[in-house]
Amino acid sequence: MGDILHAIESSNDVIMMVEDLKVWFPVRAGLISSILKGEKIFIKAVDGVSFKINKGDVLSLIGESGCGKSTLGKALVGLVDVTSGRIIYRGREITSLNRRSILELRKELQIIMQDPYESLPPHMTVFDIVAEPLLVNKIVSSYDELENNVVKALEDVGLTPYQDFIDKFPHQLSGGQRQRVAIASVLTLKPKFVVADEPVSMLDVSVRAEILKLMLRLKEEFDLTYLFITHDISIAKYISNRSAIMYLGSILEMGDTEKVIEEPIHPYTKALISVVPEFNPKTLRKKIILRGEVPSPINKPHGCPLHPRCPFNQEICKIKTPELRELEAGHYVACHLV
Amino acid sequence: MLKVDSLTIHYYSRRGVVKAVNDISFTLGRGEILGICGESGCGKTTLGLALIRLLPQNAKIVSGKILLDGRDILSLNDYELSNIRWNQISMIFQGAMNALNPVKRIGDQLIEPLIIHGKCSREKAFERAKEFLRLVGIDPVRINSYPHTLSGGMRQRVLIAMALICSPKVVIADEPFTALDVMTQAQIIELMKELREKLNLSIILITHDLALASELATKIMIMYAGRIMEYGWVKDVCEKPLHPYTQKLIKAIPSLSGRAVALESIPGSPPSLINMPKGCPFNPRCSLMLNKCREKEPALKEMDGRYIACHRIQ
Numbered sequence: 001m002g003d004i005l006h007a008i009e010s011s012n013d014v015i016m017m018v019e020d021l022k023v024w025f026p027v028r029a030g031l032i033s034s035i036l037k038g039e040k041i042f043i044k045a046v047d048g049v050s051f052k053i054n055k056g057d058v059l060s061l062i063g064e065s066g067c068g069k070s071t072l073g074k075a076l077v078g079l080v081d082v083t084s085g086r087i088i089y090r091g092r093e094i095t096s097l098n099r100r101s102i103l104e105l106r107k108e109l110q111i112i113m114q115d116p117y118e119s120l121p122p123h124m125t126v127f128d129i130v131a132e133p134l135l136v137n138k139i140v141s142s143y144d145e146l147e148n149n150v151v152k153a154l155e156d157v158g159l160t161p162y163q164d165f166i167d168k169f170p171h172q173l174s175g176g177q178r179q180r181v182a183i184a185s186v187l188t189l190k191p192k193f194v195v196a197d198e199p200v201s202m203l204d205v206s207v208r209a210e211i212l213k214l215m216l217r218l219k220e221e222f223d224l225t226y227l228f229i230t231h232d233i234s235i236a237k238y239i240s241n242r243s244a245i246m247y248l249g250s251i252l253e254m255g256d257t258e259k260v261i262e263e264p265i266h267p268y269t270k271a272l273i274s275v276v277p278e279f280n281p282k283t284l285r286k287k288i289i290l291r292g293e294v295p296s297p298i299n300k301p302h303g304c305p306l307h308p309r310c311p312f313n314q315e316i317c318k319i320k321t322p323e324l325r326e327l328e329a330g331h332y333v334a335c336h337l338v
Numbered sequence: 339m340l341k342v343d344s345l346t347i348h349y350y351s352r353r354g355v356v357k358a359v360n361d362i363s364f365t366l367g368r369g370e371i372l373g374i375c376g377e378s379g380c381g382k383t384t385l386g387l388a389l390i391r392l393l394p395q396n397a398k399i400v401s402g403k404i405l406l407d408g409r410d411i412l413s414l415n416d417y418e419l420s421n422i423r424w425n426q427i428s429m430i431f432q433g434a435m436n437a438l439n440p441v442k443r444i445g446d447q448l449i450e451p452l453i454i455h456g457k458c459s460r461e462k463a464f465e466r467a468k469e470f471l472r473l474v475g476i477d478p479v480r481i482n483s484y485p486h487t488l489s490g491g492m493r494q495r496v497l498i499a500m501a502l503i504c505s506p507k508v509v510i511a512d513e514p515f516t517a518l519d520v521m522t523q524a525q526i527i528e529l530m531k532e533l534r535e536k537l538n539l540s541i542i543l544i545t546h547d548l549a550l551a552s553e554l555a556t557k558i559m560i561m562y563a564g565r566i567m568e569y570g571w572v573k574d575v576c577e578k579p580l581h582p583y584t585q586k587l588i589k590a591i592p593s594l595s596g597r598a599v600a601l602e603s604i605p606g607s608p609p610s611l612i613n614m615p616k617g618c619p620f621n622p623r624c625s626l627m628l629n630k631c632r633e634k635e636p637a638l639k640e641m642d643g644r645y646i647a648c649h650r651i652q
Contacts, residue, residue, distance in 0.1 A: 029348055064520070064521060064522075065490075065519055119611070122372065152429035174607055176607075202376055204377045204545065204546065205377070205547075205548070205587065205590050205591060206377055206586070206587065206590050206603055206604040207603055207604075207607075208590065208601075208603070209590050209601035209602060210603040212599070212601065213603070231518075231519065231520065232592075233520075233594060234591075234593060234594050235592055237592065237594060238592045238601055261594060270523065271519065271521070272596035273594065274523035275520050275523070276520060276594050277523075277527075277547065277549040277550040277552070277553050278549060278593065279548060279549040279576065279588060279591050279593060287524060287528075289521070289524050289525055289528060289637055290521055291525075292488050293491065293492070293522075294519075297376035
């Protein structure tokens with residue numbers, strides 16, 4: 001373990017490293033059944049995930065709802081308790097830190113939530129919302145400094161002139177403007193690593209592009225690294241250089257976004273990409289539709305999580321869980337058949 | 339089948355008259371799927387609700403006609419209307435999670451329209467409900483399940499089964515895919531295509547997702563600020579969009595095929611439906627604006643089998 005930590009510390013590129021991370025939520029079972037069966041039941045939201053993110057990367061985490069992508073994102077910024085495994089941020093293992101150090105680190109680890117209609121407190125003005133992180137973390141020493149910081153953050157996210165926005169309440173803003181306010185409040189803390197949990201899925205198509213562009217611009221300006229959680233592969237293609245495909249708490253394929261989308265290897269990735277509605281009728285792909293539904297993360301199938309729905313499933317898939325293997329440089333796949 | 343003739347709908351609110359739908363006309367033939375697309379607040383849901391006369395009380399149909407097989411839906415009394423609803427025209431509602439009654443079994447909810455319309459006995463109705471569950475790909479043994487035990491995709495399938503159970507000719511589907519995953523979405527798209535062929539159904543698909551509409555629909559109508567901007571066959575509208583708004587909307591859609599191209603957003607936001615800008619409603623956001631656009635609203639003109647409202651099109 002010491003070796004790994006040392007290796008990470010000495011390499012400047014890796015900002016976040018995750019090793020065999022598990023986040024299980026206990027399910028409250030009836031008293032009698034827990035006595036009779038004698039075992040606890042868990043929702044295995046994240047079930048043994050390992051990956052690393054280099055500094056300056058945008059890693060897209062792609063998956064259907066309930067695959068554990070949001071839980072994983074929250075775990076990385078310390079918002080959910082980890083069951084086992086390790087999260088190493090810039091050489092420090094945050095899973096073993098005490099509360100005080102985590103609070104200190106959390107300034108650098110921030111999250112942008114999905115729904116700007118719900119994530120902003122309706123009774124606070126834009127000024128209060130953006131100022132709050134600065135006050136809570138006691139970053140500013142005077143009111144002038146506070147105001148300067150807030151104004152700067154608003155200008156950074158393109159809410160200009162700031163006078164038009166600073167005294168407004170969230171309900172007076174459009175969806176795109178609300179998401180900008182949410183991003184501004186995150187920026188005030190000068191984060192290094194930002195988890196963006198479906199930041200554009202609630203927005204109209206016509207404003208999505210501006211928010212994505214803004215995020216890319218801020219990444220360059222402030223040297224950010226993003227974990228971008230999305231169910232929409234075409235958005236992943238636009239924003240990220242690396243992509244990971246998640247299914248039932250596991251990563252099935254991970255690699256450079258272009259590779260993963262153009263030459264997917266895992267059957268699940270292939271199917272997922274084939275069903276994305278394509279606008280241009282000329283480029284229609286042959287659809288691979290997986291039958292049935294995603295199994296419950298409480299009763300995960302034995303072996304490969306995909307095997308009950310996989311068109312290529314073999315005997316071995318039912319017995320053994322495939323490991324995530326590096327097939328080509330930087331391209332990882334978890335499948336017995338490749 | 340269905341003919342809508344210069345339909346105009348206003349909402350009366352405290353802040354003024356909201357002109358939600360303005361002078362909209364279209365026809366829907368047997369077995370056709372019309373995709374109505376636009377940003378939120380463009381009036382597409384209002385239009386859908388009007389077709390089945392479910393508008394809220396503060397809405398008023400100011401003018402226009404809705405003809406279903408030659409009968410004007412707007413002139414029907416409540417009794418005649420309830421005969422037509424679900425029997426001839428039905429609706430798949432937005433949000434599969436909330437549209438079902440959580441305290442009733444899905445079987446009881448499915449047979450409700452059959453019983454209310456006095457179509458058959460309870461036992462026969464249950465038989466038919468099972469048949470329709472099978473049709474939409476749900477195991478009929480689940481007929482006694484409560485909605486919360488079903489997944490989002492299955493609930494959406496139940497809603498589709500319910501909309502079809504009285505064999506209507508026209509189904510209005512209002513954002514039937516939001517809240518569904520891509521894989522489930524693909525399953526439902528396939529199902530709707532299949533049902534359209536099997537039952538020769540006409541479908542009105544209301545959605546904000548142009549890519550999705552282009553896969554399922556035969557005709558596309560692009561709405562903006564309560565007006566039709568462009569309307570025609572999918573192939574024409576999607577491959578060669580002529581209206582600047584359609585062109586911008588398409589450029590804002592990220593595509594998976596080919597190289598990543600820069601996405602373009604449409605600057606500004608849709609106009610307030612209370613204080614409409616003078617001239618073309620899209621003029622404040624349009625990059626191809628002419629002087630004329632600020633003065634006069636363009637009329638919907640026909641051109642090679644499609645309709646466009648733009649001064650640039652001669």
